[in-house]
Amino acid sequence: MPxxxxxxxxxxxxxxxxEFMLAGLLPDIASDLDVTVGTAGTLTSAFAVGMVVGAPLVAALARNWPRRSSLLAFILTFAAAHAVGAITTSFPVLFATRVVAALANAGFLAVALTAAATLVSPDKKGRALAVLLSGTTVATIAGVPGGSVLGTVLGWRATFWAVAALCLPAALGIVQAIPAGRVQEEATGGPALQAELAQLxxxxxxxxxLLGxxxxxxxxxxxxxxxxxVTDTAGLGELWISxxxxxxxxxxxxxxxxxxxxSDQRPGLVIAVGGPLLLIGWPVLAVLANEPVALFTLxxxxxALSFALGSTLITRVLYEAAEAPTMAGSYATAALNVxxxxxxxxxxxxLSTxxxxLGPLWASGLLVAITLLITFPFRTVVAAARSAEMFP
Structure with a gap:
Protein backbone atom coordinates (compact mmCIF):
# COMPACT_ATOMS: atom_id res chain seq x y z
CA MET A 1 0.00 0.00 0.00
CA PRO A 2 1.35 3.47 -0.88
CA GLU A 19 -14.78 11.90 18.20
CA PHE A 20 -14.37 9.45 21.08
CA MET A 21 -11.73 11.05 23.34
CA LEU A 22 -14.09 13.18 25.44
CA ALA A 23 -15.19 10.09 27.36
CA GLY A 24 -11.99 10.34 29.40
CA LEU A 25 -11.78 14.13 29.56
CA LEU A 26 -15.27 15.26 30.61
CA PRO A 27 -14.61 15.70 34.36
CA ASP A 28 -11.56 17.91 33.72
CA ILE A 29 -13.29 19.94 31.01
CA ALA A 30 -16.33 20.44 33.24
CA SER A 31 -14.18 21.60 36.13
CA ASP A 32 -11.97 23.88 34.03
CA LEU A 33 -14.84 25.58 32.19
CA ASP A 34 -17.15 25.67 35.22
CA VAL A 35 -19.98 23.55 33.79
CA THR A 36 -21.57 20.29 34.92
CA VAL A 37 -20.37 16.94 33.63
CA GLY A 38 -23.75 16.51 31.94
CA THR A 39 -23.32 19.81 30.11
CA ALA A 40 -19.79 18.87 29.10
CA GLY A 41 -21.24 15.65 27.70
CA THR A 42 -23.13 17.67 25.09
CA LEU A 43 -19.76 18.19 23.36
CA THR A 44 -20.06 14.59 22.15
CA SER A 45 -23.52 15.36 20.82
CA ALA A 46 -22.22 18.51 19.12
CA PHE A 47 -19.68 16.48 17.18
CA ALA A 48 -22.27 13.89 16.27
CA VAL A 49 -24.74 16.53 15.04
CA GLY A 50 -22.03 18.00 12.84
CA MET A 51 -21.38 14.56 11.38
CA VAL A 52 -25.11 13.93 10.82
CA VAL A 53 -25.50 17.18 8.90
CA GLY A 54 -22.12 17.08 7.21
CA ALA A 55 -22.05 13.49 5.96
CA PRO A 56 -24.94 13.61 3.46
CA LEU A 57 -24.43 17.29 2.62
CA VAL A 58 -20.76 17.03 1.78
CA ALA A 59 -21.17 13.64 0.11
CA ALA A 60 -23.59 15.29 -2.30
CA LEU A 61 -21.47 18.39 -2.87
CA ALA A 62 -18.13 16.59 -3.10
CA ARG A 63 -18.99 14.91 -6.40
CA ASN A 64 -17.52 17.88 -8.28
CA TRP A 65 -14.97 19.25 -5.82
CA PRO A 66 -11.19 19.30 -6.52
CA ARG A 67 -9.91 16.33 -4.57
CA ARG A 68 -6.53 17.55 -3.33
CA SER A 69 -7.59 21.05 -2.30
CA SER A 70 -10.76 19.73 -0.65
CA LEU A 71 -8.89 17.21 1.49
CA LEU A 72 -6.31 19.81 2.45
CA ALA A 73 -8.97 22.35 3.40
CA PHE A 74 -10.87 19.80 5.49
CA ILE A 75 -7.83 18.57 7.39
CA LEU A 76 -6.52 22.06 8.10
CA THR A 77 -9.97 23.20 9.26
CA PHE A 78 -10.14 20.17 11.54
CA ALA A 79 -6.71 20.97 12.99
CA ALA A 80 -7.56 24.66 13.44
CA ALA A 81 -10.79 23.81 15.28
CA HIS A 82 -8.79 21.76 17.79
CA ALA A 83 -6.20 24.51 18.20
CA VAL A 84 -8.96 26.99 19.03
CA GLY A 85 -10.55 24.45 21.37
CA ALA A 86 -7.22 24.00 23.15
CA ILE A 87 -6.90 27.69 24.03
CA THR A 88 -10.48 28.78 24.65
CA THR A 89 -11.84 29.40 28.13
CA SER A 90 -15.42 29.58 26.89
CA PHE A 91 -17.64 26.52 26.80
CA PRO A 92 -19.83 27.90 23.96
CA VAL A 93 -16.70 28.45 21.86
CA LEU A 94 -15.50 24.92 22.60
CA PHE A 95 -18.96 23.64 21.64
CA ALA A 96 -18.77 25.52 18.33
CA THR A 97 -15.31 24.10 17.58
CA ARG A 98 -16.73 20.59 17.98
CA VAL A 99 -19.40 21.28 15.38
CA VAL A 100 -16.85 22.76 12.96
CA ALA A 101 -14.48 19.83 13.49
CA ALA A 102 -17.30 17.36 12.81
CA LEU A 103 -18.26 19.09 9.56
CA ALA A 104 -14.62 18.96 8.47
CA ASN A 105 -14.43 15.28 9.49
CA ALA A 106 -17.52 14.44 7.45
CA GLY A 107 -16.15 16.27 4.42
CA PHE A 108 -12.76 14.64 4.71
CA LEU A 109 -14.22 11.13 4.84
CA ALA A 110 -16.55 11.79 1.93
CA VAL A 111 -13.62 12.74 -0.30
CA ALA A 112 -10.96 10.43 1.19
CA LEU A 113 -12.99 7.28 0.54
CA THR A 114 -12.86 8.06 -3.17
CA ALA A 115 -9.29 9.37 -3.14
CA ALA A 116 -7.98 6.22 -1.43
CA ALA A 117 -9.25 4.06 -4.26
CA THR A 118 -7.33 6.13 -6.81
CA LEU A 119 -4.00 5.46 -5.07
CA VAL A 120 -3.98 1.73 -5.84
CA SER A 121 -4.74 -0.62 -8.71
CA PRO A 122 -8.41 -1.59 -9.23
CA ASP A 123 -7.89 -5.04 -7.70
CA LYS A 124 -6.67 -3.54 -4.41
CA LYS A 125 -9.41 -1.01 -3.69
CA GLY A 126 -10.87 -3.11 -0.88
CA ARG A 127 -7.54 -3.28 0.90
CA ALA A 128 -7.04 0.44 0.42
CA LEU A 129 -10.37 1.27 2.05
CA ALA A 130 -9.63 -1.16 4.88
CA VAL A 131 -6.32 0.61 5.57
CA LEU A 132 -8.03 4.01 5.52
CA LEU A 133 -10.84 3.03 7.87
CA SER A 134 -8.54 1.13 10.21
CA GLY A 135 -7.72 4.53 11.66
CA THR A 136 -11.12 4.63 13.36
CA THR A 137 -10.74 1.19 14.94
CA VAL A 138 -7.22 1.92 16.16
CA ALA A 139 -8.52 5.17 17.66
CA THR A 140 -10.86 3.29 20.00
CA ILE A 141 -8.03 1.03 21.18
CA ALA A 142 -5.03 3.38 21.35
CA GLY A 143 -6.00 6.95 20.55
CA VAL A 144 -8.78 7.43 23.07
CA PRO A 145 -7.00 5.83 26.05
CA GLY A 146 -3.78 7.58 25.04
CA GLY A 147 -5.64 10.88 24.96
CA SER A 148 -7.05 10.14 28.39
CA VAL A 149 -3.56 9.49 29.81
CA LEU A 150 -2.23 12.64 28.17
CA GLY A 151 -5.16 14.61 29.55
CA THR A 152 -4.61 13.22 33.04
CA VAL A 153 -0.89 14.03 33.04
CA LEU A 154 -0.82 17.33 31.11
CA GLY A 155 -4.45 18.49 31.12
CA TRP A 156 -7.27 18.07 28.62
CA ARG A 157 -5.96 20.89 26.41
CA ALA A 158 -2.83 18.88 25.61
CA THR A 159 -5.02 16.21 24.04
CA PHE A 160 -6.60 18.77 21.72
CA TRP A 161 -3.13 19.98 20.69
CA ALA A 162 -2.03 16.38 20.06
CA VAL A 163 -4.99 15.76 17.72
CA ALA A 164 -4.18 18.95 15.82
CA ALA A 165 -0.53 17.86 15.47
CA LEU A 166 -1.53 14.45 14.10
CA CYS A 167 -3.20 16.20 11.17
CA LEU A 168 0.04 17.74 9.89
CA PRO A 169 1.65 14.59 8.40
CA ALA A 170 -1.62 13.86 6.60
CA ALA A 171 -1.71 17.40 5.22
CA LEU A 172 1.82 16.97 3.87
CA GLY A 173 0.89 13.67 2.27
CA ILE A 174 -2.16 15.22 0.62
CA VAL A 175 -0.10 17.99 -0.95
CA GLN A 176 2.57 15.63 -2.25
CA ALA A 177 0.64 12.59 -3.43
CA ILE A 178 -3.11 13.04 -3.84
CA PRO A 179 -4.27 13.59 -7.45
CA ALA A 180 -5.72 17.02 -8.10
CA GLY A 181 -8.70 15.78 -10.12
CA ARG A 182 -12.31 16.15 -9.14
CA VAL A 183 -14.30 13.64 -7.10
CA GLN A 184 -16.68 11.97 -9.54
CA GLU A 185 -18.52 8.71 -9.78
CA GLU A 186 -16.17 6.02 -11.02
CA ALA A 187 -18.74 4.57 -13.32
CA THR A 188 -20.35 6.95 -15.77
CA GLY A 189 -24.07 6.76 -16.07
CA GLY A 190 -24.58 6.09 -12.36
CA PRO A 191 -27.77 7.19 -10.65
CA ALA A 192 -28.53 10.88 -10.33
CA LEU A 193 -28.37 12.52 -6.93
CA GLN A 194 -32.14 12.87 -6.82
CA ALA A 195 -32.57 9.15 -7.41
CA GLU A 196 -30.11 8.35 -4.62
CA LEU A 197 -31.89 10.67 -2.19
CA ALA A 198 -35.20 9.04 -3.13
CA GLN A 199 -33.90 5.82 -1.57
CA LEU A 200 -34.57 7.42 1.81
CA LEU A 210 -33.40 3.75 13.01
CA LEU A 211 -32.17 0.52 14.58
CA GLY A 212 -28.53 1.42 13.97
CA VAL A 230 -14.70 4.59 37.20
CA THR A 231 -13.88 7.35 39.66
CA ASP A 232 -17.15 7.82 41.57
CA THR A 233 -18.81 4.39 41.61
CA ALA A 234 -15.76 2.10 41.51
CA GLY A 235 -13.66 4.56 43.54
CA LEU A 236 -10.61 4.20 41.30
CA GLY A 237 -8.01 6.84 40.40
CA GLU A 238 -8.15 8.86 37.20
CA LEU A 239 -5.49 6.78 35.46
CA TRP A 240 -7.83 3.79 35.64
CA ILE A 241 -10.14 5.63 33.26
CA SER A 242 -7.62 4.91 30.51
CA SER A 263 -23.01 -9.85 9.15
CA ASP A 264 -23.19 -10.50 5.40
CA GLN A 265 -24.61 -14.02 5.41
CA ARG A 266 -25.76 -14.59 9.00
CA PRO A 267 -26.93 -11.24 10.42
CA GLY A 268 -29.82 -12.96 12.18
CA LEU A 269 -27.38 -14.91 14.34
CA VAL A 270 -25.56 -11.74 15.44
CA ILE A 271 -28.83 -9.98 16.27
CA ALA A 272 -30.50 -12.97 17.96
CA VAL A 273 -27.49 -13.68 20.19
CA GLY A 274 -25.92 -10.27 20.60
CA GLY A 275 -29.13 -8.28 21.14
CA PRO A 276 -30.41 -10.04 24.29
CA LEU A 277 -26.89 -10.29 25.76
CA LEU A 278 -26.36 -6.58 25.22
CA LEU A 279 -29.73 -5.85 26.82
CA ILE A 280 -28.81 -7.87 29.92
CA GLY A 281 -25.27 -6.51 30.07
CA TRP A 282 -26.04 -2.84 30.71
CA PRO A 283 -28.11 -3.28 33.89
CA VAL A 284 -25.71 -5.98 35.13
CA LEU A 285 -22.85 -3.51 34.65
CA ALA A 286 -24.82 -0.88 36.57
CA VAL A 287 -25.30 -3.28 39.49
CA LEU A 288 -21.69 -4.52 39.58
CA ALA A 289 -19.86 -1.30 38.64
CA ASN A 290 -18.54 -0.87 42.19
CA GLU A 291 -16.51 -4.07 41.78
CA PRO A 292 -13.39 -3.28 39.68
CA VAL A 293 -12.93 -6.81 38.29
CA ALA A 294 -16.56 -7.01 37.21
CA LEU A 295 -16.35 -3.47 35.80
CA PHE A 296 -13.31 -4.28 33.68
CA THR A 297 -14.79 -7.54 32.42
CA LEU A 298 -18.21 -6.16 31.58
CA ALA A 304 -17.77 -6.16 21.93
CA LEU A 305 -21.54 -6.67 21.90
CA SER A 306 -22.31 -3.02 21.15
CA PHE A 307 -20.04 -2.85 18.13
CA ALA A 308 -20.97 -6.31 16.90
CA LEU A 309 -24.67 -5.47 16.89
CA GLY A 310 -24.16 -1.88 15.71
CA SER A 311 -21.84 -2.79 12.83
CA THR A 312 -24.22 -5.52 11.69
CA LEU A 313 -27.15 -3.12 11.57
CA ILE A 314 -25.09 -0.52 9.71
CA THR A 315 -24.10 -3.19 7.20
CA ARG A 316 -27.85 -3.66 6.66
CA VAL A 317 -28.04 0.09 5.92
CA LEU A 318 -25.40 -0.26 3.20
CA TYR A 319 -27.19 -3.20 1.62
CA GLU A 320 -30.58 -1.49 1.68
CA ALA A 321 -28.98 1.62 0.13
CA ALA A 322 -27.28 -0.33 -2.66
CA GLU A 323 -29.10 1.77 -5.27
CA ALA A 324 -27.45 4.89 -3.84
CA PRO A 325 -23.77 4.10 -4.43
CA THR A 326 -22.35 7.57 -3.71
CA MET A 327 -24.69 8.35 -0.79
CA ALA A 328 -24.95 4.99 1.01
CA GLY A 329 -21.93 5.67 3.18
CA SER A 330 -23.34 9.02 4.25
CA TYR A 331 -26.65 7.39 5.20
CA ALA A 332 -24.78 4.91 7.39
CA THR A 333 -22.66 7.71 8.88
CA ALA A 334 -25.77 9.79 9.58
CA ALA A 335 -27.50 6.88 11.31
CA LEU A 336 -24.50 6.21 13.52
CA ASN A 337 -24.12 9.84 14.49
CA VAL A 338 -27.80 10.46 15.14
CA LEU A 351 -27.04 11.96 36.10
CA SER A 352 -29.16 14.18 38.34
CA THR A 353 -31.47 11.33 39.36
CA LEU A 358 -24.94 4.83 36.92
CA GLY A 359 -27.91 6.44 35.16
CA PRO A 360 -26.36 6.26 31.67
CA LEU A 361 -25.94 2.48 32.02
CA TRP A 362 -29.62 2.04 32.83
CA ALA A 363 -30.56 4.38 29.98
CA SER A 364 -28.47 2.30 27.57
CA GLY A 365 -30.31 -0.83 28.63
CA LEU A 366 -33.63 0.90 27.93
CA LEU A 367 -32.48 1.98 24.46
CA VAL A 368 -31.41 -1.56 23.59
CA ALA A 369 -34.78 -2.86 24.83
CA ILE A 370 -36.56 -0.40 22.52
CA THR A 371 -34.35 -1.57 19.64
CA LEU A 372 -35.26 -5.21 20.18
CA LEU A 373 -38.97 -4.42 20.55
CA ILE A 374 -38.92 -2.62 17.18
CA THR A 375 -36.84 -5.36 15.59
CA PHE A 376 -39.06 -8.27 16.59
CA PRO A 377 -42.02 -7.59 14.23
CA PHE A 378 -39.58 -7.03 11.34
CA ARG A 379 -37.07 -9.73 12.28
CA THR A 380 -37.25 -11.47 8.90
CA VAL A 381 -36.41 -8.21 7.12
CA VAL A 382 -33.61 -7.23 9.49
CA ALA A 383 -32.04 -10.68 9.54
CA ALA A 384 -32.27 -11.38 5.80
CA ALA A 385 -28.87 -12.19 4.36
CA ARG A 386 -27.79 -10.21 1.32
CA SER A 387 -25.47 -11.14 -1.49
CA ALA A 388 -22.30 -9.13 -1.84
CA GLU A 389 -23.26 -8.66 -5.47
CA MET A 390 -25.80 -6.07 -4.36
CA PHE A 391 -22.98 -3.62 -3.99
CA PRO A 392 -22.24 -1.73 -7.17
Missing amino acids: LPLYLLAIAVFAMGTS TRPPLMLMM ALVNAATFGSFTFLAPV VVLVLFGAGSFAGVTVAGRL VFVQG GAAIGPLIAATT AVGS
Missing part, protein backbone atom coordinates in the same frame (compact mmCIF):
# COMPACT_ATOMS: atom_id res chain seq x y z
CA LEU A 3 2.59 5.79 1.88
CA PRO A 4 -0.01 8.55 1.19
CA LEU A 5 -2.74 6.05 2.04
CA TYR A 6 -1.25 5.51 5.49
CA LEU A 7 -0.97 9.27 5.94
CA LEU A 8 -4.68 9.56 5.19
CA ALA A 9 -5.27 6.78 7.72
CA ILE A 10 -3.39 8.87 10.30
CA ALA A 11 -5.87 11.66 9.66
CA VAL A 12 -8.78 9.25 10.12
CA PHE A 13 -7.11 8.04 13.33
CA ALA A 14 -6.87 11.64 14.58
CA MET A 15 -10.50 12.25 13.70
CA GLY A 16 -11.65 9.03 15.34
CA THR A 17 -9.67 9.88 18.45
CA SER A 18 -11.26 13.32 18.53
CA THR A 201 -38.30 6.93 1.20
CA ARG A 202 -37.87 3.15 1.31
CA PRO A 203 -39.16 1.74 4.63
CA PRO A 204 -36.52 -1.03 4.93
CA LEU A 205 -33.70 1.50 4.65
CA MET A 206 -35.27 3.83 7.21
CA LEU A 207 -35.85 0.87 9.56
CA MET A 208 -32.19 -0.13 9.43
CA MET A 209 -31.07 3.46 10.00
CA ALA A 213 -29.09 4.84 15.53
CA LEU A 214 -30.73 3.36 18.64
CA VAL A 215 -27.93 0.87 19.27
CA ASN A 216 -25.32 3.59 18.79
CA ALA A 217 -27.26 5.85 21.15
CA ALA A 218 -27.04 3.14 23.80
CA THR A 219 -23.32 2.71 23.13
CA PHE A 220 -22.42 6.41 23.27
CA GLY A 221 -24.79 7.13 26.13
CA SER A 222 -22.70 4.94 28.44
CA PHE A 223 -19.31 5.35 26.75
CA THR A 224 -19.43 9.14 27.14
CA PHE A 225 -19.93 8.90 30.90
CA LEU A 226 -17.65 5.98 31.78
CA ALA A 227 -15.18 8.27 33.56
CA PRO A 228 -17.56 9.11 36.46
CA VAL A 229 -18.41 5.40 36.81
CA VAL A 243 -7.59 1.21 31.40
CA VAL A 244 -11.37 1.05 31.11
CA LEU A 245 -11.30 2.87 27.77
CA VAL A 246 -8.65 0.47 26.46
CA LEU A 247 -10.83 -2.46 27.47
CA PHE A 248 -13.88 -0.94 25.79
CA GLY A 249 -11.83 -0.26 22.66
CA ALA A 250 -10.39 -3.77 22.62
CA GLY A 251 -13.91 -5.15 23.00
CA SER A 252 -15.16 -3.01 20.14
CA PHE A 253 -12.36 -4.30 17.91
CA ALA A 254 -13.23 -7.89 18.82
CA GLY A 255 -16.92 -7.26 18.21
CA VAL A 256 -16.39 -5.69 14.80
CA THR A 257 -13.98 -8.48 13.80
CA VAL A 258 -16.38 -11.27 14.72
CA ALA A 259 -19.46 -9.54 13.34
CA GLY A 260 -17.61 -8.75 10.11
CA ARG A 261 -17.39 -12.47 9.40
CA LEU A 262 -21.10 -13.00 10.03
CA VAL A 299 -16.84 -3.05 29.88
CA PHE A 300 -14.93 -5.30 27.47
CA VAL A 301 -17.98 -7.49 26.89
CA GLN A 302 -20.33 -4.55 26.36
CA GLY A 303 -17.90 -2.93 23.96
CA GLY A 339 -27.33 7.82 17.81
CA ALA A 340 -24.08 9.41 18.99
CA ALA A 341 -25.92 12.72 19.32
CA ILE A 342 -29.03 11.62 21.20
CA GLY A 343 -27.37 8.96 23.37
CA PRO A 344 -25.30 11.34 25.54
CA LEU A 345 -28.21 13.79 25.77
CA ILE A 346 -30.51 11.07 27.09
CA ALA A 347 -27.81 9.73 29.40
CA ALA A 348 -27.02 13.20 30.77
CA THR A 349 -30.59 13.60 32.04
CA THR A 350 -30.10 10.58 34.30
CA ALA A 354 -31.12 9.00 42.33
CA VAL A 355 -28.92 6.56 40.38
CA GLY A 356 -26.33 9.27 39.68
CA SER A 357 -23.34 8.23 37.55
